[in-house]
Structures are given as structure tokens and as C-alpha cells.
Amino acid sequence: MSIDPEFARDVREGLLRTPRELPPRYFYDALGSQLFEAICRLPWYRVTRGEQLLLERHGAAMLDGLAGSAAAPLGVAELGCGSGQKLATLLRAASAPVGGVTLIDISAAALAMATDHLSQLGPWPVHTQEASYDEGLARLATSRPVSDGPLLVLFLGSNIGNFHPSEGRALLGRIRRTLRPGDALLLGTDLVKPERNLLLAYDDPLQVTAAFNRNLLRRIDEELGGTFELDGFSHRAIWNAAESRVEMHLVSLRRQRVTVAACGLDLTFEAGETIWTESSYKYDPAAVVADGLAAGFGTGTGAGVDAAPGGVRQWIEPDSAFALTRFLVTP
Numbered sequence: 001m002s003i004d005p006e007f008a009r010d011v012r013e014g015l016l017r018t019p020r021e022l023p024p025r026y027f028y029d030a031l032g033s034q035l036f037e038a039i040c041r042l043p044w045y046r047v048t049r050g051e052q053l054l055l056e057r058h059g060a061a062m063l064d065g066l067a068g069s070a071a072a073p074l075g076v077a078e079l080g081c082g083s084g085q086k087l088a089t090l091l092r093a094a095s096a097p098v099g100g101v102t103l104i105d106i107s108a109a110a111l112a113m114a115t116d117h118l119s120q121l122g123p124w125p126v127h128t129q130e131a132s133y134d135e136g137l138a139r140l141a142t143s144r145p146v147s148d149g150p151l152l153v154l155f156l157g158s159n160i161g162n163f164h165p166s167e168g169r170a171l172l173g174r175i176r177r178t179l180r181p182g183d184a185l186l187l188g189t190d191l192v193k194p195e196r197n198l199l200l201a202y203d204d205p206l207q208v209t210a211a212f213n214r215n216l217l218r219r220i221d222e223e224l225g226g227t228f229e230l231d232g233f234s235h236r237a238i239w240n241a242a243e244s245r246v247e248m249h250l251v252s253l254r255r256q257r258v259t260v261a262a263c264g265l266d267l268t269f270e271a272g273e274t275i276w277t278e279s280s281y282k283y284d285p286a287a288v289v290a291d292g293l294a295a296g297f298g299t300g301t302g303a304g305v306d307a308a309p310g311g312v313r314q315w316i317e318p319d320s321a322f323a324l325t326r327f328l329v330t331p
């Protein structure tokens with residue numbers, strides 16, 4: 001297998017930091033994407049079910065006013081699409097024709113699953129981009145799924161929660177600047193909820209999330225010539241209330257030496273030393289609306305019972321405490 005220089009650079013930089021860190025985007029190799037699909041089926045991980053329910057119940061309302069015309073129909077693009085199941089649910093609710101779909105994900109395995117799903121569903125062309133969010137946005141700016149129709153960008157699954165809030169707001173700004181009047185963003189965000197529910201979601205009794213977390217070490221061993229012993233690290237999830245985030249860490253169970261050939265690393269981990277692998281920020285619904293407005297979405301006053309300021313619409317699933325928020329780009 002050839003070495004991905006960006007992966008090698010990020011692993012080197014992250015493991016030399018104090019505390020040690022690894023970026024969550026590297027969870028998603030072929031096995032990681034399958035493990036994430038298994039997490040979505042766990043009864044304790046309610047993000048997927050909550051968001052699916054909202055899309056099933058309110059999909060038509062979410063597409064309201066975005067139909068385009070017969071000559072220039074709606075185009076849809078999803079950032080970090082995973083299996084594409086949620087996009088498929090939304091497209092089933094579309095009463096007007098959809099002219100094309102663009103799937104953007106860094107995982108080739110996720111793109112293969114999503115393409116399979118969406119191609120079976122309708123006649124629209126499905127384009128894929130194996131790319132980061134920013135690379136995908138840059139390509140969308142010049143090559144939209146439908147060149148003249150409105151564009152709906154989906155950013156679901158609380159993917160935005162992996163970013164520090166200031167970085168998340170900056171990313172919302174970059175999404176906004178990629179769009180033009182008549183376009184929209186549908187943003188999924190997981191909300192603050194009782195600590196017990198949050199911890200069960202990220203440290204499940206079947207230990208699927210633990211396997212997902214440790215798979216990152218297996219990936220480093222396989223792709224970068226690492227010598228991590230998987231039974232030398234345990235999975236830990238904590239709720240950091242002050243920062244409003246669930247953190248996932250890998251904890252060294254003993255003093256151990258690890259080398260990573262492709263990164264030129266020769267490290268000693270002390271017993272109890274951690275590698276911080278993921279943050280999942282949890283939101284307040286009003287703050288999500290405020291962030292979108294600050295990024296330049298929406299103007300004027302809201303319309304309709306569920307309209308928040310700026311014409312923004314928000315749907316909340318109370319059992320899972322998950323929100324979908326639609327931001328329009330107005331002239």
C-alpha cells in the first residue's frame with residue numbers, strides 16, 4: 001500500500017503534541033466506515049434514528065421552496081455523506097424532480113455505499129468526490145450537480161460537531177460563500193442531553209465504539225508501519241460539560257514503546273497516557289440558528305410556525321434531542 005503523505009504528516013504532528021491527538025477524519029478507512037454503520041444501528045447511538053425520523057416526517061417541508069424549474073431543477077450535495085441513507089430518505093420526500101446529486105466524503109468505502117443506495121433510488125446522475133469538506137466545497141463552487149438550478153447542501157449526522165465551535169463557524173462561512181441566492185443548507189446538530197445518554201452513545205456496552213476508536217491504531221500500523229498493540233490501549237469517553245463536548249480518548253494501559261516507520265516516530269507511552277481522538281460538540285438549538293445567521297445565511301423575518309429569526313427553519317426530535325436546521329441564501 002502506498003503511503004498517504006498527509007496522513008503521515010498529521011499522525012506525526014498529532015502524536016508529538018501534548019496531550020497527544022489524532023484527527024477524527026482518519027477513523028474512516030474501509031473498516032472504520034463499516035464500524036460507523038454498526039454504531040448507527042446501536043440502540044444507544046440515537047443521532048441516526050433521531051435525524052432519520054425528522055427526515056421521514058418533515059422531508060417535504062425541508063425541500064419546500066427549493067424546487068427549481070423543469071429546465072433547472074434542484075441539485076443536492078452532501079458533505080461527509082457516509083452510507084447516503086439519510087439523503088435517500090430526503091430524496092424520497094421530493095415531489096419536484098431532482099437534477100443531480102454530488103456525494104463528498106474522504107472515505108472511498110462510504111462513497112461506494114452511498115452511490116449504491118442513491119443510484120437505485122432515482123434517475124438522477126450521481127457524482128462522487130473522494131475529498132475533504134473544503135476540497136469538495138472548492139469543486140462545488142465551479143462544478144455544481146445542476147449548473148443552473150438551486151443547490152441544497154446537506155451537512156448531517158452532527159459532522160460539524162467534530163470541529164471546535166470557532167472552526168465550525170468558520171466552516172459554515174465557507175459553505176455560505178460557496179452558495180448563491182436561492183440555495184440552502186440543511187445542517188444536522190446533536191443537542192445537549194443528560195450525561196448518561198451521551199456517555200452510552202460514545203461508550204456502548206457492546207464496545208463497537210471502542211473498536212471504532214482502536215481501529216485508528218490498526219490503520220496506523222497497517223498504512224504507516226506502526227507497532228501499536230491494540231490490547232495495550234483502552235477506549236475512554238468523557239463528557240466535558242464546560243466545553244459542551246463528548247471527548248473520545250485512547251488510554252495506554254502500560255508503559256510501552258511504539259514506533260511508526262513512515263512518520264519517523266519512536267515514542268514512549270506512560271501508563272495512563274492518552275491520545276485524544278475525537279470531540280463531538282453538543283449544541284443549543286438557538287445557538288445553531290445564531291451561528292448560521294452570523295455566517296451570512298437568511299435575512300428578514302421568519303415565516304411559518306417553526307420559523308426562527310431570519311427565515312431559518314428548525315425541526316427538533318425530542319427523544320434523541322437532535323436538530324435539523326435549514327438556512328436559505330437570500331439575495
Ligand SMILES: C[S@@+](CC[C@H](N)C(=O)[O-])C[C@H]1O[C@@H](n2cnc3c(N)ncnc32)[C@H](O)[C@@H]1O
Nearest residue numbers: 025028080081082105106107110132133156157
Ligand atoms: C459521523 S459520519 C456521518 C455520516 C453521515 N453524514 C451520517 O449522518 O450518517 C462522518 C462521515 O464524514 C466523513 N468525513 C469525516 N471527516 C471528513 C472530512 N474532513 N472531509 C470529508 N469527509 C469527512 C467520514 O468519512 C464519514 O463518512
